[in-house]
Amino acid sequence: MKFWGTLILVLALLLSTGASAFVNSLENTISVGESAYELSYTVENTSNIRQPLTVDYDLPTYFEIIKQPNYVNANSTQEIVVKILPQQGFEGTTYTGMISINLGGNRAEKRVSISYLRENNCVVEREVSLIENKVRITxxxxxxxxxxIKLSEVRNLPNDWAITSTSFVLNGFEKNTYELELQKGSSFDGTLEFVFECQGNLFTNKVEVEHEGNDFTGFAIIGSALESVDSELIIDIFLVIIAAILLIAFIARLVRILNSGGKQTKIEVDQ
Known part of the structure; x- marks a missing residue:
């Protein structure tokens, strides 16, 4: 009786080992801060036929499957990537998650210890580019x-150039693009350094700029002024200018007529 019990235990251990052997590089313990953690591992199919793959997750917080095929080809390996998201209220705690992998007739269950850390850093990605007279910040x-995150200054900015310092507020996991007006003046060929402040730290983004300044900026000034004027007023101003030109032309013609009016032309008639 003891023999059969021992044999059953050995067979169970062998089956368990064989079932989990096709899963590789799966971490047993991970730490999740205020940013998402990408957990990756591989599944190997050592058979000569393609096998279907299914994975079930039992995790304490939300997760996103980044990469997970439905099949694993014969004698090949596939990578699986899942993103585990942090969540309010889990800081300073540790939970055990379960991942169940099924490949064909093989099944493996893996426990993962997840520690959620207390963090408050600036994990904001920044992209800065210039498009004509606008600064695009993503x-x-x-x-x-x-x-x-605050745009505190722009280094190497020419004295006659201007941009307004401003702050941006982003919600959790939010991505947004902003555009700021850049007032250009004299010629400039060089690098602008945009300095951002976040969580007490400074971060810089560099942008190469090549700008040829204008010798005459009067039309630019008029154009910028007209942008702030009502369109109906612009039409009225235009009509007044046309009327003034016509009036000046009429007066000039009238003066010419009056000047020639004192001179009479003598006409002789043959009798």
Whole structure:
């Protein structure tokens, strides 16, 4: 009786080992801060036929499947990537998650210990570009916490150039694009450094700029002034200018007629 019990236990261990052997590089313990954690592992099919693959997750917080095929070809390996998201209220705690992998007739169950850390850093990605007279700033908050990032200064900016310093507020995991007006003046060929402040730290983004200044800026000034004027008023001003030109032309013609009016032409008639 003891023999059969021992044999059954050995067979169970062998089956368990064989079932889990096709799963590789799966971490047993991970730490999740205020940014998402990408957990990756591989599944190997050592058989000569393609096998269907299914994975079930039992995790304490939200997750996103980044990469997971439905099949694994014969004698090949596939990578699986899942993103585990942090969540308000889990900071300072540790939970055990379960991942169940099924490949054909093989099944493996893996436990993963997940520690959620208390963090409050600036995990905001920044992209800065110049499009004509606008500065385009793209910000992506990789934290579940709201973040405020400030454009504190622009280094190497010419004295006759101007841009307004401003702050941006991003919600958790929010990505947004902003456009700021850049007033250009004299010629400039060089690098502008945009300095951002976030969570007490400074970050810089460099942009190469090549600008040829204008010798005469009067039309630019008039154009910028007209942008702020009502369209109906612009039409009225235009009509007044046309009327003034016509009036000046009429007066000039009248003066010519009056000047020639004192001179009479003598006409002789043959009798």
């Amino acid at each position: 910000l992506e908050n990789n934290s579940y916490k709201d973040k405020t």
